[in-house]
Each structure stands twice: as structure tokens, then as C-alpha cells.
Amino acid sequence: MPSRGAPLALWRSIRALPEFARLLELRTVSQFGEGLFQAGLAGALWFNPERAAGAWAIAGAFAVLFVPYSLVGPFAGALLDRWDRRLVLIGANSARLVLIAVVTAMLAAGASDLLILLGALVVNGFGRFLASGLSAALPHVVRRGEVLTMNSVATAAAAAAAFFGAAFMLGPRALFGSDDAGSAATISIVAVPVAVALVLSIRFPPRVLGPDDSARAVHGSVFYAVATGWVHGARTVLAVPPVAATLAGLAAHRMVLGINTLLVLLMIRHTDTESVAGIGTAALFLGATGTGAFLATMATPGLVARWGRYVTPNGALAFAAVVQLCGAGLQLPVMIVCGFLLGAAGQVVKLCADTAMQVDVDDALRGHVFTVQDALFWMAFVAAISAAAAVIPPDGHAPGLAVTGTVVYLIGLAVHATAGRRGRPLG
Template sequence: MLSTRGFRRLLAVRFTAQWGDGMFQAALGGAVLFNPEREADPVAVAIGLAVLFLPYSIIGPFAGALLDRWDRRRVLWAANLVRAVLTVVVAILVATGVGGPPLYLGALAVTGVTRFVLAGLSAALPHVVEEKHLVESNVLAATAGAAVAAVGGACAIALRGVFGPDNAGGATVTVIASLGALTAALLAMGFRPGLLGPDEPKEAKRALVAVARGLVDGARATAAVPSASASFAALVAHRLAFGVSTLLMLLLFRHGFTQHGVLLTGMGGIGEMVALAAGGLGMAAVVTPWLVRRLGRAGAIRVALVLGALTQLALSVHIRMEMALIGAFLLTGAGQIVKLCADSSVQSEVDDDTRGRVFALYDAVFNIGYVVAVAAAALLAPPTGRSPLLLVLAAACYLLGLVGHELLRRRHPRAPKHPASRGFPQGESRNLSADTWADEIPDSPGQKPRLAETGER
């Protein structure tokens, strides 16, 4: 794949754009949360996280629709240029000490434009790689891009130490972050016009209507498949609990913890916590296939939800830095297990003609649930973040998610309209009831896999 010039250039656009995005998010967090000239209370933290996450849910579906009409090469260079300019504007606001709505609106604009960039990169990928390499190229681009974004965040934290934690230092780091978007724009200009698609442009007005209808269709399609709606409920429960924990940990590392040994407070402590959370993601990638083989998808989700609840309860009893770091590892890993199982459920059991709309809804609820939990916790959390009650409530979210998961799974599943679409050859007659289909889905231990997966007919 790397021997293809178009793929190399698109990868370079992604890396520079995501490096700048990681820099910007870490710089903004440092400017608002860990700046001695700004007193960040829980509500300010909640607003800051909402600014960083909501654009991905609100703008994402519409960005995808418009990218099916506009030249994606033009979107990539123009959006990155706009993002660079807006990043400098945010840096000026930080330097002059402006906070509140002007700062949040500026950051909201930057992250909103970033969503256009990331959606454009994904939509353009099939135009620069062969179809047989599409899966591998997606894995490489997404994984390496996330790693580069993390490197950008680490660069911002390091540069904050160089330029200082005050407004001037935060503004300097934010300006440097704009170089990623500017470089990405210059690289995107190197593509030939029209090379990245779309092949058949659609009218924007009709596309926007399709987005609105698609979210409703996605909800209906999710509700029609019990295993998908059950895993969806489990994932929402995790995001609610994880949002509460995120707010409390940010406040604790700013106000509640004391540095000792290699364990740091402030932005350094947040960096350590992010590193352990990344380890939790890696653990989930290894453990999830093993759990699913032995317990089924439903069993793996049950284990993850119970692990999340127990971790939150342990944190509520021992609110210490060591437990917070261990909790970051376990909670992130548990959530990733739930997410991987939910992805698998949607990909294998939701009809292909509605699968994209289900994932669009899935993405929106995923981030909106997180922000809602952060906002609710901000109204109850003390400034130091020490709140055993909120951690117990987060544990209750996991347990309620477990109950919802079990109730939704026990609904009578629908039989697919066309058995051929589920792995059987066209023209072969199999009169399968809904219960028989449920038996052939490896959602629980002991069930045989689909015949298509074993090579039998």
C-alpha cells in the first residue's frame, strides 16, 4: 500500500492533521484546566469537554452527506486552512485572557471543521487504494492516525513545560498546533482535482434530508435486532459512567491529588493516566476474542459491565492516585470490550442497507451520552473531585446497563427476510424460524457458528 503515491500522500495529510488536532486538544485542556491564571470549576470542565466531543456527533452525519457532493480534495485543503486560521484565533483569545463563551465557541468551530477533515479522509481512501487492500488500509490509517494524535498531545504537554503554564504559554502552544493543519492543507493541494471523488455528486439539500431520515431509520433498525439493541444499551451505560469518572479524575489531578515519586499531578498526571488508558485499549484487543470464544458476545459484555461496576466501587472506597491510574486502565479496557462486541453485533446482524445509518446513530449517542454524563456530574461534583457518591452512581450505571442488556436480549428476534444474505447460497432452501436463526448466531457460549463461517452447507 505504501508503494502507492496517492495513499502515501493521503496518509501524510491524515498524520499532519491529526497531530495538529492532538496538539490543539491538549493545549486547550492545559489553557483552561491547568492554567494558574484560570480557576477551572466543574462546570468549566464540563463545557470544555462538550466543546471537544459534541461537534463529532452533531456535525459528523452532515459532513458525510456534503462530502458526497463537494470535491473532497478541495474540502481537505480548504477545511485545513480554515482550521489553521481558527486555531490562531483561539490562541489570541487564550493570550488575552478571554474565557467563557468566546473561547468555547472558537474551540467549537475548530473541532467542527476537524470533523469535515476526518470524514473527507475516510471517504477519499477508496480512491487511492485497491479494493482488496481497503480493510488493511483502514486499519493502518485509523490506528496510526490515533497514535499520531496522541503524540501531538504529548508534544503539547511538553511544550507547556517549556513556554510556561500561563496564558502566554498556552497561546504559544496553540499557535504551534495550527502548523499541523497548515501542512495538511499544502499536502492536500498536491492531489489532482477530482481524484478523491465523489464520482457522482448529489444535491446537498437532498443529502441533508437523507441524513435526518437516516438517523430515524438507524434507530428503527437497531430496535429490530435484540442483540444489537442490547449491546447498544450496554455501551450507553458505559459512556455515562465513564463520563462521570472523567470529570472527577480531571478535577482530582488538578486539586485533589498530591504528587509523590513518579506519580505526577496536573497535566503530567493526566498524561500518565492517558498512557494507562491506552494500555487498557490494548488489553481489550487481546482479551475480547478470547472472551467471545468462551462466553459469546453477550457473556463478554456481562464480564465487562461487572468489571466496570466493581472498579467504580473500589475507586469510591479508595480515592487515591494509584487507584485512579489502575481505574483508567480497567475502565477503558472494559469499555473497549463492550464497544468491540457492539461493533461486531451491528456488523454481523444488522442488514447491510441500514448498517451505515445504525453506525451514524451509534456515533452520535456514543459521544452525546458521554457529554450528558459529564454535564450532570459537574452540577454535583465538589471542586476537588472527591465524591464517593458520584462514583457509586457510576457503578450503578454499569449495573443498570447489565439489566437493560439482559432484558433487551430476551426479546423475540426477527428472522431475516432473505436467508441467502446470511451466508447461504442463492436458491438453496432452508426454512429457518427466528429461534433457529438465533441458535446460529454465536452470541452465547455453546452455540454453533453460522454455516457460512465453517464452510458447511
């Protein structure tokens, strides 16, 4: 059990790392804006009386939002290992600020779902590129022995900020309304945290966030580095067993999350209205998942210290398989509790994956690997939600899909246990 002075000691450790504190501020503000934007977009498209969304519409929206950047992200990731990451953060936040205004204007004009999704796709892509840059930069602002702990702090702060951003959206939505004009007003508020993130990005000294040059750096022209981004990223993942293993487990978790998300959204639309009540129920499920992830973030350093970075994800995946089976009855209250537990289990796996990439991968290739993780993260999610959309009934009542999620977790556990054993990390 941690001592009562542990939070104070942790706070002092953060204060002793001024550049990490700045990075933490930037990540927190950025994720608040991300949560607000994603929740506002969901409200605009899926819980809008002027628009309708069935299973394929929901799956299609996720595909448009996340697949295109997932395909090009690892190419762009080469730039994180090529350019001053401070300049990358400044450029990404500047672009987000402009594009949010474009999406707001399209919503106000009543543009089609596809046009709005394409605009949101670009906003989302810059946000994900920014997140990969922040993760790759973290080892530059903390000592090696503190990477897991400070990564847990940063992840917990980001998760809490995203949740509060999504929850904050309910206020403007209730005030401005759930139609296109109200959704546009809600989305426009996102410009505030993004502008703050831009100012925070400018505060970093040049080159303090990397990248470092080394013998493993990808040399040659920028065009060559970008064109081979996927190759170098995937090759590095496969060459580092702890990274390959944890990413396999993480992909399994994201696939199950995709299945569960579609189940819950369709069940809510079948039982609730598409107004604040419906989106409030969806927010409760996502909030439970986020809360579980937040608490797991605080617990993961202790679990890894006790069991190591190989055994801990194995246990989390096994636990998740059991929890997923318990939710197969598809009762919303039970699924919310299961969402909490699965959020915790998935976050344990993700933190172990992040730590493997930050500790076991050379900085000259770290941006490549983080963008490969991001691509795998969302492509697994979209693939699962699309496959589920092909067989799920309109009311979302498909217990067989929930059981399928248990099988996916077990496959992820088997791959992690096998691949991770080749390069088993001790701590």
C-alpha cells in the same frame, strides 16, 4: 499467541494496500494535531494560573465544546455521503488551519473563556467531521475481510498519535509558560500537523474514498439531504441491530468516562498545583486510559475471531462494570489503573461498533451513521459530566458517583445483550 512473524505480515499487508497506507498516514498526523490541540486547550483553561475552573466550569467547557456540533453533526454527515470525501477532507483541514490561528490570537489577546471555547468548538467540529469521513472511507481502501484488522490498526495508530500529541504539549508548555501568552504559543504549534494533513488529503485520487451511489442513497437536493441527515442516520442505526446494540454499549462507556474524568480533574486540582505538576497527573490518567485502548485495539481482532461480535462486547461491558466498582475508593493510583482497564474495555466495544458500521451499513448511508455515532459519543459524555457536576463536592471525593458508573455499565450491558440478539453477527 501471535507468531513472531505476525507484525511483519501485518506490515506487508499494509504495504500491499497503498491507499489504506495513505489514509493511515493522514489519520495519524491528524490525530497527533488533535491531541496537541485538546491538551493545549485544557492547559489554557483548566491549569492556567490566570484562570480558574470548578466543577461547573469544567462541565460547561465540555458542553460548549462538544454539544453544538453533536446536534448538527448528523445533518452535516449527509455531505459525507453526497460529496467526494477527498474534497471533504481537503476542506475540513483547510478550515482547521485558519481557525487554529484565530484561537491562538484570542488566547494571546486574553479573550474570555467563552470566546476561546466558541473558537475551539468550530475547530473541534471540523476535526470530528474529518474523523467521521476517514472512518466512512476505510472500507473503500481495504478488502471486506480485512476491515476489522485494518480498522484496528488505524484506531491504534490514531490513539497513539493523539497520546503523543498530548504528551508533546508538555514540552512547549514548560518552555513557554502556563499563562495566556504561553498557551497561545503552544496552541500555534498545532498548525504544523494540520498543514501536513492538508497536504496528505490532496494526495488522494478523486472519488477513491467514496461515496458509492446505490438504491439506498439519499437523493434530492443538497438541502434535503442535510435537512434529513439526523432522520436517515438514526433510522439506519435502529434498522441494523449490531449497530444499535454496540452504540448503546458505547454510550454507557462514554457516560462512565465522563463521570470519571470529572472526579479525577477535581481531585487533581484539590491536591496538585495548576502548573505542570497538575496537568502532568491528568495526562498520566488520560495516558493510562489511552494505553489500555491501544493494547485493546491490537487484541480485539483475535477476541472477535474467537467469540464473535456479539459476545465480545458483552464480556467487555461486564468486565468494565467490575473494574469501575474496584475504583470506588477514589485513590488516584487505583483510578489510574482502572482507567487503563476501562480504556481497554471501552475500545473493544468501540471497535465492534465501528466494524458493524463499516460492514453492515450500506456505503451510501455510512457517513450518516458515523456522525450519529460521534454525536451519541459526546452527548452521552457531556450529559454524564453535567449531571455529576450537580452533586459532586469541590474536592471531587464522591464514591457514590463511581458506584453509579457501575450501574451505567450494567444498563449498557443489558441493552446490548437484548438489542444485539436480534441480529447477532457471527464474526
